[in-house]
Amino acid sequence: MCDTCGCNITPGNEHLVSNDGKLARTPDGKKAVTVLRSLLSENDRQAIHNRGHFDKHRVMAVNLMSSPGAGKTSLLEATITALGSELRIGVVEGDLETENDAQRIRAKGVPAVQISTGSACHLDAHMVHDALHKLDLASLDILFIENVGNLVCPASFDLGQHRNATLLSVTEGDDKPAKYPVIFRAADLVLLTKMDLLPFLDDFDPGRAEEQLRGLASKAPLHAVSARREDGMEPWFDWLRAETEALQRRVAAGETLRPAVQPDGARLHGLEREPDDRATGHLMAPNP
Amino acid sequence: MHELSVCNALLEQVESIARDHHAVRVDRIVLQVGPLSGVEIPLLRHAYPLAATGTVAENAELIVEALPVKVRCSQCGAESEVEANRLLCGRCGDFRTNLLSGDEMLLASLELIESAAGD
Numbered sequence: 001m002c003d004t005c006g007c008n009i010t011p012g013n014e015h016l017v018s019n020d021g022k023l024a025r026t027p028d029g030k031k032a033v034t035v036l037r038s039l040l041s042e043n044d045r046q047a048i049h050n051r052g053h054f055d056k057h058r059v060m061a062v063n064l065m066s067s068p069g070a071g072k073t074s075l076l077e078a079t080i081t082a083l084g085s086e087l088r089i090g091v092v093e094g095d096l097e098t099e100n101d102a103q104r105i106r107a108k109g110v111p112a113v114q115i116s117t118g119s120a121c122h123l124d125a126h127m128v129h130d131a132l133h134k135l136d137l138a139s140l141d142i143l144f145i146e147n148v149g150n151l152v153c154p155a156s157f158d159l160g161q162h163r164n165a166t167l168l169s170v171t172e173g174d175d176k177p178a179k180y181p182v183i184f185r186a187a188d189l190v191l192l193t194k195m196d197l198l199p200f201l202d203d204f205d206p207g208r209a210e211e212q213l214r215g216l217a218s219k220a221p222l223h224a225v226s227a228r229r230e231d232g233m234e235p236w237f238d239w240l241r242a243e244t245e246a247l248q249r250r251v252a253a254g255e256t257l258r259p260a261v262q263p264d265g266a267r268l269h270g271l272e273r274e275p276d277d278r279a280t281g282h283l284m285a286p287n288p
Numbered sequence: 289m290h291e292l293s294v295c296n297a298l299l300e301q302v303e304s305i306a307r308d309h310h311a312v313r314v315d316r317i318v319l320q321v322g323p324l325s326g327v328e329i330p331l332l333r334h335a336y337p338l339a340a341t342g343t344v345a346e347n348a349e350l351i352v353e354a355l356p357v358k359v360r361c362s363q364c365g366a367e368s369e370v371e372a373n374r375l376l377c378g379r380c381g382d383f384r385t386n387l388l389s390g391d392e393m394l395l396a397s398l399e400l401i402e403s404a405a406g407d
Contacts, residue, residue, distance in 0.1 A: 030315055031400040033305060039298045039319065039327075039393045122290055153290035156326035156393070181373040182326040217359065217375035217385045261387075 043157055046125035050132065050160025055256050057137035059090075060247040061145060062240070063159055063259075065183055066167035067176075068149030071193040071227055073101045075167065075236075076144055078227040080108040083237055087244060090140040092131045094123040094148045101146065111135060122153035125160055141244055151176065155183035162257040163243055169194040170204045177212035185216040186261045189223070189239055196226040220260070291331040294393070295339035301395055306344045311400035314345035318396040322355040323372035325393035329354055357390030 091112040093101040102114035147154040166187035177184040225232040361377035368378025
């Protein structure tokens with residue numbers, strides 16, 4: 001990782017690596033090792049590997065996140081109906097149990113792999129990698145990774161996706177971005193879903209939801225949709241088309257796409273020098 | 289929640305570093321965690337003993353440094369310390385800010401005991 005360029009040194013930890021760092025040596029001769037590596041660096045390494053797979057096959061990978069029941073699978077069904085003849089779509093479904101969602105997707109004529117996480121509250125890069133072995137990436141343009149319904153844990157794990165899309169259904173409450181800042185801050189696009197129900201809900205204000213999103217310094221586009229009524233979906237489809245084309249261009253130029261905001265470890269670009277950066281930590285001048 | 293997964297990943301790294309340095313024991317682990325990492329420090333502390341049991345870090349002292357959320361405004365250039373769900377510039381109020389710190393989830397450093405004689 002970045003022991004050289006210092007990109008992981010923040011105002012909060014720079015005292016550790018200065019010459020007189022408080023942990024530079026211990027009085028009783030213990031070895032003090034500075035690491036400054038993400039707690040999830042193994043996951044991050046696998047995520048980079050996954051992203052390499054996606055890039056090689058020019059598949060744009062979108063991580064879909066939301067609370068349970070916000071309409072991720074319904075959104076995918078409507079998306080496949082509309083774009084299925086234009087873009088080749090595949091889906092990885094994450095749930096604690098059941099094949100239900102994968103079956104719904106397969107019924108639309110699209111390949112889907114179900115990951116049953118058991119009790120795990122999120123997908124990680126290793127689970128997604130295992131699922132990729134069951135998909136023919138060469139025959140896809142877009143891969144949706146439908147994360148476990150959860151507004152907390154999925155945000156911390158890079159899966160190798162190019163983009164994060166986060167759903168907020170109008171039945172949930174317009175203050176969700178302020179309550180769950182980590183996941184909404186990570187979004188490259190936010191969809192307000194189930195807009196057909198808005199007339200029945202007097203306490204959800206889409207304007208307030210957007211205000212709370214901007215409060216997280218998010219520049220992500222926000223679109224209001226109803227997947228069931230197939231209403232307001234065009235901006236979402238246009239975003240998917242544009243991002244898929246953007247990925248093709250980037251890969252052709254030898255680059256990739258990354259979510260605008262990433263979990264700490266993945267952002268630290270030292271990780272890109274895999275795999276020989278398996279640093280064992282930098283010794284902080286112990287007494288010989 | 290995912291704090292146990294995070295602890296397991298932490299312990300894998302700690303064990304690997306300890307092996308590389310021929311350490312018999314890990315005495316101290318220092319982490320840095322910001323509010324925007326999505327990791328809750330009290331949950332992390334609770335999960336740690338479960339994950340550490342039977343490892344070289346079983347009796348290590350776990351120190352978690354909580355880092356503040358700081359942003360720099362791309363419009364007026366001011367740096368301010370802010371709340372995790374309100375990342376606006378503290379001076380001009382603009383939302384076009386960049387995060388300087390607060391999303392860290394880092395293993396900062398370790399203290400290792402190198403031989404049984406040190407016990």
